[in-house]
Amino acid sequence: MQSRRLTLGIETSCDETSVAVVEDGRRVLSNVIHSQVDLHRGFGGVVPELAARDHLERLPHLLDLALEGAGAKPADLDLIAVTRGPGLAGCLLVGVGVGEGLAAAWSRPLTGVNHLWGHIYAAMLTRPDLEPPLLGLVVSGAHSDLVRMPEHGRFEVIGRTRDDAAGEAFDKAARMLGLGYPGGPALDRLARTGDARRQPLPQPSLKGLEYSFSGLKTALLYRLRDLGESVSPQDKADLAAAFERSVVESLLEKLDAALSDSPYPEVVVSGGVAANTLLRKRAAEVVGNRARLTMPPLELCTDNAAMIASAGYYAARVLGRQASTVDPSLGW
Numbered sequence: 001m002q003s004r005r006l007t008l009g010i011e012t013s014c015d016e017t018s019v020a021v022v023e024d025g026r027r028v029l030s031n032v033i034h035s036q037v038d039l040h041r042g043f044g045g046v047v048p049e050l051a052a053r054d055h056l057e058r059l060p061h062l063l064d065l066a067l068e069g070a071g072a073k074p075a076d077l078d079l080i081a082v083t084r085g086p087g088l089a090g091c092l093l094v095g096v097g098v099g100e101g102l103a104a105a106w107s108r109p110l111t112g113v114n115h116l117w118g119h120i121y122a123a124m125l126t127r128p129d130l131e132p133p134l135l136g137l138v139v140s141g142a143h144s145d146l147v148r149m150p151e152h153g154r155f156e157v158i159g160r161t162r163d164d165a166a167g168e169a170f171d172k173a174a175r176m177l178g179l180g181y182p183g184g185p186a187l188d189r190l191a192r193t194g195d196a197r198r199q200p201l202p203q204p205s206l207k208g209l210e211y212s213f214s215g216l217k218t219a220l221l222y223r224l225r226d227l228g229e230s231v232s233p234q235d236k237a238d239l240a241a242a243f244e245r246s247v248v249e250s251l252l253e254k255l256d257a258a259l260s261d262s263p264y265p266e267v268v269v270s271g272g273v274a275a276n277t278l279l280r281k282r283a284a285e286v287v288g289n290r291a292r293l294t295m296p297p298l299e300l301c302t303d304n305a306a307m308i309a310s311a312g313y314y315a316a317r318v319l320g321r322q323a324s325t326v327d328p329s330l331g332w
Helices: 038-040 048-070 089-107 115-126 166-176 183-191 212-232 233-261 278-285 306-319
Strands: 005-012 016-023 026-035 077-085 112-113 134-140 143-151 155-161 266-270 291-295
Touching: 005 048, 005 089, 005 134, 005 306, 016 089, 016 183, 016 233, 016 306, 026 048, 026 143, 048 089, 048 115, 077 089, 077 306, 089 112, 089 278, 112 115, 112 306, 115 134, 115 143, 115 155, 115 306, 134 166, 134 233, 143 233, 143 266, 166 183, 166 212, 166 233, 183 278, 233 266, 233 278, 266 278, 266 306, 278 291
Parallel strands: 005 077, 077 112, 134 266, 266 291
Antiparallel strands: 005 016, 016 026, 134 143, 143 155
16 A cells, blocks of 8 residues: 655745645645734735744744644655745745755755645645646736646746736725725625626726736726715725726636637636635636636635645656745746
């Protein structure tokens, strides 16, 4: 009987501190996540220095919890996988430093992981039978990327945003509407009480598979200026619904075009913005029966170490262990 292979994952790219243990790249034995939302709320956004310091303080305890939850000891681990980018430099340095220290202390191999790859592998934790080739839409805080994954360890970017990503657009729209931080979930909640038809906003449209949300943000700003002091709570809810619909339809218009141009048996929609209520509903409708759609559950949409462990496991198998050098601007 083949023995199980355990990977310890460490994720500290932004404002979630997470440690996980994953078996054979697919089965989550533990996935401990600490969110820094309360730490940054008063500042209206992530403060990099505070985020890095909090990662350093939280990691030892989360590490103990993850190993305990998995019923594992350091000697049971076959691999340590740590996010090396993209992300905030100081935050990445904390995670990589801890990973390198553990690898040396425990005599375990270490591999660096591309955080973006992790969001695709979050879907593979959701469906153990999911395999490439697949078409992916990754919508996280700073990324709105359409990618093809022909096989493990290979990604081809076929579309991305020219300016702000969808998550950044949601956050800025939420700020304009006075919703506070984090903006995306707040805008999602408010949009559920609004009617986009009462305050229509333009839907961004570029040729090809590129995205742009700068014009949509400007349209929202001008609409709020026009309403002035007469803007009502219902107006804000309607504008939230209209903004959300424009972003979601823009994202899915390109996904639809990519799927029509080159059919794939599997489609993955993942990343923090994939937790959005309307996106989850409309993605299922747009993909329909042309492919099997996988969207991770909410706890695997946001940054987490289980997806890093899974991505690290497969990357190490296909490409060999990767360098752990920090790269805040790491691409696909």
